[in-house]
Amino acid sequence: MSTSTIEAPTTFEALGLAPALLEAVRDAGYAHPTPIQAQAIPLVLKGRDVIGLAQTGTGKTAAFTLPIIHRLLGGPRRLRALVLTPTRELTAQVKESFAGYARHTELRVVDVFGGVALGPQEQALRRGVDVVIATPGRLIDHMERQNVVFDDLEVLVLDEADRMLDMGFAPQINRIVAEIPRYRQTLLFSATMPPEVEALARKYLRRPTVVQVGRRTEAASTVSHAVYPVPRERKGALLVELLKREGMDSVLVFTRTKHGADKVVRTLQREGIEALAMHADKTQAQRTEALEKFKRGEIRVLVATDIAQRGLDIAGISHVINYDVPGQPEDYVHRIGRTGRAAATGDAFTFMAPDEIAMVRLIERVLGQPIPRISVPGYDFGTVAAD
Ligand code: AMP
Numbered sequence: 583m584s585t586s587t588i589e590a591p592t593t594f595e596a597l598g599l600a601p602a603l604l605e606a607v608r609d610a611g612y613a614h615p616t617p618i619q620a621q622a623i624p625l626v627l628k629g630r631d632v633i634g635l636a637q638t639g640t641g642k643t644a645a646f647t648l649p650i651i652h653r654l655l656g657g658p659r660r661l662r663a664l665v666l667t668p669t670r671e672l673t674a675q676v677k678e679s680f681a682g683y684a685r686h687t688e689l690r691v692v693d694v695f696g697g698v699a700l701g702p703q704e705q706a707l708r709r710g711v712d713v714v715i716a717t718p719g720r721l722i723d724h725m726e727r728q729n730v731v732f733d734d735l736e737v738l739v740l741d742e743a744d745r746m747l748d749m750g751f752a753p754q755i756n757r758i759v760a761e762i763p764r765y766r767q768t769l770l771f772s773a774t775m776p777p778e779v780e781a782l783a784r785k786y787l788r789r790p791t792v793v794q795v796g797r798r799t800e801a802a803s804t805v806s807h808a809v810y811p812v813p814r815e816r817k818g819a820l821l822v823e824l825l826k827r828e829g830m831d832s833v834l835v836f837t838r839t840k841h842g843a844d845k846v847v848r849t850l851q852r853e854g855i856e857a858l859a860m861h862a863d864k865t866q867a868q869r870t871e872a873l874e875k876f877k878r879g880e881i882r883v884l885v886a887t888d889i890a891q892r893g894l895d896i897a898g899i900s901h902v903i904n905y906d907v908p909g910q911p912e913d914y915v916h917r918i919g920r921t922g923r924a925a926a927t928g929d930a931f932t933f934m935a936p937d938e939i940a941m942v943r944l945i946e947r948v949l950g951q952p953i954p955r956i957s958v959p960g961y962d963f964g965t966v967a968a969d
Pocket of ligand 1 (some may be wrong): 611612613614615616619637638639640641642643644952
């Protein structure tokens with residue numbers, strides 16, 4: 583096994599995908615490949631076997647779907663690609679992605695999973711398909727009924743391999759793979775790499791390259807991130823709005839400037855929300871007092887500048903709000919990590935003005951995953967949101 587050290591190209595065009603795929607990616611509104619995509623797509627296009635160590639949310643589905651569609655374009659209508667997944671939900675989800683990315687092509691994608699009637703799936707399979715997404719058990723039912731033949735199968739994907747093994751699918755996987763031509767491309771995706779998954783990879787993959795994302799600067803996993811698109815002049819109003827919600831008990835707000843911090847405090851105080859600022863223009867006594875009051879729960883909101891963040895160590899913060907997008911991706915990870923360590927379920931929200939979209943994208947690239955966007959009606963600046 584080798585580990586990929588490819589420098590990530592920054593555009594989908596640079597990855598060499600067919601025009602029909604570039605169009606679909608544009609339709610989806612993706613500006614750049616995620617790290618797993620930038621690393622895996624060129625390898626899959628070359629026909630290499632790949633092990634992708636990546637969790638859901640990293641863009642891993644497109645990382646295998648896009649190059650598979652590229653490979654299948656213009657070929658005969660035969661079952662040429664098979665994706666095995668652990669659950670019906672994931673099967674349906676991968677099917678959605680496949681169908682979406684293949685929308686400007688003639689490819690036919692069918693999903694099969696248990697718990698529903700065999701008949702309609704049987705008819706869909708017999709009409710002719712290029713790609714099947716399946717849970718192992720139900721696929722075997724169809725194999726036994728000769729609804730699927732693997733003679734022309736070129737690509738096999740084992741998605742969420744660790745979960746499939748956890749769920750006891752090893753015998754079914756073995757049975758399925760035994761019927762697939764040896765000369766094929768095999769891709770394995772897994773969030774973790776326990777010995778059983780390694781054994782599976784050794785058995786079914788040929789000289790695989792490992793691509794891995796999310797290790798280097800992984801943000802604390804208990805934190806749920808979200809980005810709120812909002813025009814700069816509406817940020818204060820959005821903050822007030824969010825603070826009305828339940829659970830916003832102790833909120834640390836970061837601003838880029840001292841002036842900005844003071845302004846936020848004034849806005850909050852006007853609304854009757856107890857808040858204090860902490861920044862370099864405050865005396866040490868004032869800063870200590872603000873921190874103490876925040877820790878004792880006497881004030882709900884502490885507003886700090888970027889400069890102040892490193893010294894802060896506060897237990898029990900319920901939320902961190904980046905009023906301005908941090909200027910350095912590392913600051914984002916560092917800052918968000920603070921709530922993750924301190925509170926079991928800290929949430930981290932980032933307010934993103936139109937001129938901060940590029941910065942958020944950079945942070946997402948470093949994180950190795952997109953941050954979900956939350957649109958608050960009346961505040962979102964509209965469809966220009968980076969998603
Ligand atoms: P996945 O890790 O495959 O479950 O994908 C997680 C989410 O990321 C999905 O909702 C995708 O639509 C989205 N996504 C995938 N690729 C990109 C990209 N290059 N840029 C932005 N979002 C993406």
